[in-house]
Amino acid sequence: MNSKKFATQVIHSGDQAVQQTNPIFPPITTASTFVQPNIGEFGDFNYSRCDNPTRSAYESALAELEGGVYATATASGMAATALALELFPADSHAIVMSSVYGGTHRLFETLRSRTSGMSFSYVDLNDLAAVEACIQPNTQFIWIETPTNPLLELVDIEAVCQLAKQRELVSIVDNTFSTAWNQQPLALGADIVMLSTSKYIGGHSDLIGGALIAADKALAQQLDRCKTTVGAIASPFDSYLALRGLKTLDIRMERQSSNALKVAQWLEQQPTIEQVYYPGLETHPQHALCLKQMRTGGAVVSVRLKGDEEAVKQFVGKLQYFMLAESLGGVESMINHAATMSHAGVPEAEREKMGIYYQTLRLSVGIEDADDLIADLEQALNS
Known part of the structure; x- marks a missing residue:
């Protein structure tokens, strides 16, 4: 049986067998090192920075779900992003989606550009002519984020990855907001998928983690060598x-995606909302692309409220089910204020150039009853 549906894959993907004791779920193996039979003789595991049974079971599941040949689980999503950069020479140039996540922007601009001489050009990746114009002799990769955080702009993955292959560039897709459930970048031509597994993969707001999944063996070998050298690994407990x-x-x-669509449709009718950002809405400018490469519009809805800063604070303060918190993707609904949270490190002028204002809020829609979530938003908007 080779054609497992996704719902079956998430239960049975990868190699989760533990032959010695035959548990139905891989246990937490906390050992840092493993006994070797003799000099020059090695078992399946030798040292947990290199491989660990719990992490290996988890990584094999991720690789299968994303359609890759290899996955490495890291200590955080940012650790995964940083690890991906280890694949490239110190003076490399990269092309990046213009509205990239604030943490990624911070890593690229305040750390890597300063410490390793890397340079980055930010462009709307849907403008392929602009992407072409940005390619330099030392350009090594294209960093794609889709949907973007927090304005949910989409990138045509297949088109950009096709261009990358033509120019012999590596394409890396941040698939955090979608996961393999909603879109599969490797099947659309991407070379590497990056995930912040703190979000939808874990799903319960109780872990920090990240992952990189490679499409081919050559990249897999490079990533594995970098992972072992740098040691940016997920712990056994977080892997579990x-x-x-x-x-x-x-x-x-x-x-969550079903709830998000209902919330977005309701918000679109509210006079106190300046704009709703949700690719599952027919009014979203990239709705056709959403239908092409995604299963649904996802579980995140962003809005721009009307009113001043005080109106925004009053709205957020009245919410009962949408909790003000960093991160997203948990079973509980959360609200994020981009200007002071996810994009706090981006200068105000640059944020507003991206379209992110003080009035911009990101809703991570949970698994609660959709009617209750809408009622919560209604009382906060109108009371």
């Missing part, structure tokens, strides 16, 4: 939690 969370990814994403 993430694999446990992964089991319910299908049913969680289905409920």
Whole structure:
């Protein structure tokens, strides 16, 4: 049986067998090192920075779900992003989606450009002519984020990856907001997928983690060598939690995305809302692209409120079910204020150039009843 549906894959993907004791779920193996039979003789595991049974089971599941040949689980999503950069020479140039996540922008601009001489050009990746114009002799990769955080702009993955292959560039896709449940970048031509597994993979707001998944063996070997050298690995406990969370990814994403569409449709009718950002809405300028490469519009809805800063604070302060918190993707609904949270490190002028204002809010829609979530938003907007 080679054609497992996604709902079956999340339960049975990868190599999760533990032959010695035959448990139904891989246990947490906390050992830092493993006994060798003799000099020059090695077992499946030798040192946990290189490989660990719990992490290996989790990584094999991620690789299968994303359609890759290899996955490495890291200590955080930012650790995964930083690890991906280790693949490239110090003076490399990269082309990056213009509205990239604030943490990624911070890593690129305040750290890597200063410490390793890397340079980055930010452009709307849907403008292929602009992408072509940015390519330099030392350009090594294109960093794609789709949907973007927090304005949910989409990138045509297939088109950009095709261009990257023509110019012999590596294409890396941040698939955090979608996961393999909603879109599969490797099947659309991407070379590497990056995930912040703290979000939908774990799904319960109880772990920090990241992952990189490679499409081919050559990249897999390079990533594995970098991972072992740098040691940017997920702990056995976080790997265990993430694999446990992964089991319910299908049913969680289905409920959360369904709720998000209902919330977005309701918000679109409210006079106190300046703009709703949700690719699942027919009014979204990239709705056709959403239908082309995504299963649904996802589980995140962003809005721009009317009113001043005080109006924004009053609205957020009245919410009962949408909790003000960093991150997203948990079973509980959360609200994020981009200007002071996810994009706090981006200068105000640059934020507003991206279209992110003080009035911009990102809603991570949970698995609660959609009517209750809408009622919560209604009382906060109108009371």
